[in-house]
Amino acid sequence: MMMARLVMMMIVVCAMGVQAWAAPLVEIAIDPRLKDQGPFSGRLVVSLLSADSALYRENSALDAPFFRQPQPMFGTDVQGLEAGTTVELTDEWTWFPELPSELNPGFYRVAAWLDRSRADSDWKREAGNLYSREFTLRIEPDGNVPTLVVVLSETVDEPEMPERDGVRVV
Numbered sequence: 001m002m003m004a005r006l007v008m009m010m011i012v013v014c015a016m017g018v019q020a021w022a023a024p025l026v027e028i029a030i031d032p033r034l035k036d037q038g039p040f041s042g043r044l045v046v047s048l049l050s051a052d053s054a055l056y057r058e059n060s061a062l063d064a065p066f067f068r069q070p071q072p073m074f075g076t077d078v079q080g081l082e083a084g085t086t087v088e089l090t091d092e093w094t095w096f097p098e099l100p101s102e103l104n105p106g107f108y109r110v111a112a113w114l115d116r117s118r119a120d121s122d123w124k125r126e127a128g129n130l131y132s133r134e135f136t137l138r139i140e141p142d143g144n145v146p147t148l149v150v151v152l153s154e155t156v157d158e159p160e161m162p163e164r165d166g167v168r169v170v
Contacts, residue, residue, distance in 0.1 A: 025100050025145055026089040026137070028112045030130065031153040035083035040130065042116040045123075046089055046150065048072040048137070051107035061111035061134055062124075070097050078114070086149070105141040109134050112150045127158040 026046055030038070047064035049056055049071050059066070064073055076093040091099045113131040115123040123129050130152040137148045161169040 025103070025139075025148070026110060026112075027086045027147055027149045028089065028132075029086045029149055029151045030081055030083045030114075031151050032084040033153070034130065034155070037128070037130075037155065038081065038083050040081040040083075040085075040114060040116065041079045042077070042114050042129075043075055043118055044078045044087060044112065044114050045073065045075045046093075046110065046112045047074075048103070049109040050104075051109075052104075056109070061109040062113070062131065064111075072096070072098060072100075072103060072108075074100060103139055105139045105143075108137045108139070110137045110148060110150055111135070112152060114152055124156060125159065127156055129156040130154065131156065 028044060028046065030040055045064075047061045049059060049061040049064070049066075053066075053069055053071060055066055055069055055071065061071075064071060072095070074089055074093045074095050076087075078087060081087070089100050091101050093100070111132050111134045113123050113129060115126065116128050116130070117126050120126050123131075131154050132150045132152050133154070135148055135150050137145075139145050
């Protein structure tokens with residue numbers, strides 16, 4: 001009986017120390033207008049930029065990763081998603097520096113992208129990758145978090161190469 005009480009107390013203490021959100025924090029949706037570009041596979045990344053960070057004023061969540069002042073980032077591999085599909089951010093994703101369920105209360109800028117080819121160190125240089133505009137997320141001090149749906153609605157275009165005499169781009 002004493003052991004059962006001790007285990008129960010440990011569970012309560014642990015639960016008090018971790019702020020886990022009841023609802024999904026973020027869902028990522030692929031814009032239905034992009035159906036002719038699917039199905040979609042690759043590395044799905046969600047980046048947050050805290051309003052408490054000095055980076056907040058001059059940067060976008062799409063500028064991540066921030067090496068000098070790390071901000072929350074989450075990633076997972078996806079296969080064969082159709083336009084209109086929604087993917088829920090969970091603690092099973094790869095994360096840094098904290099789990100989604102352990103984010104501190106406050107305001108965050110949120111953006112997502114789908115790196116379809118992963119052939120370049122910067123997803124912004126790969127034609128066909130999808131990305132969202134920036135959204136705002138507020139995590140209340142009492143733990144109330146409305147689910148934010150981040151829509152991948154933009155596509156990285158093929159870069160334009162300037163024409164020059166005597167130079168042929170292949």
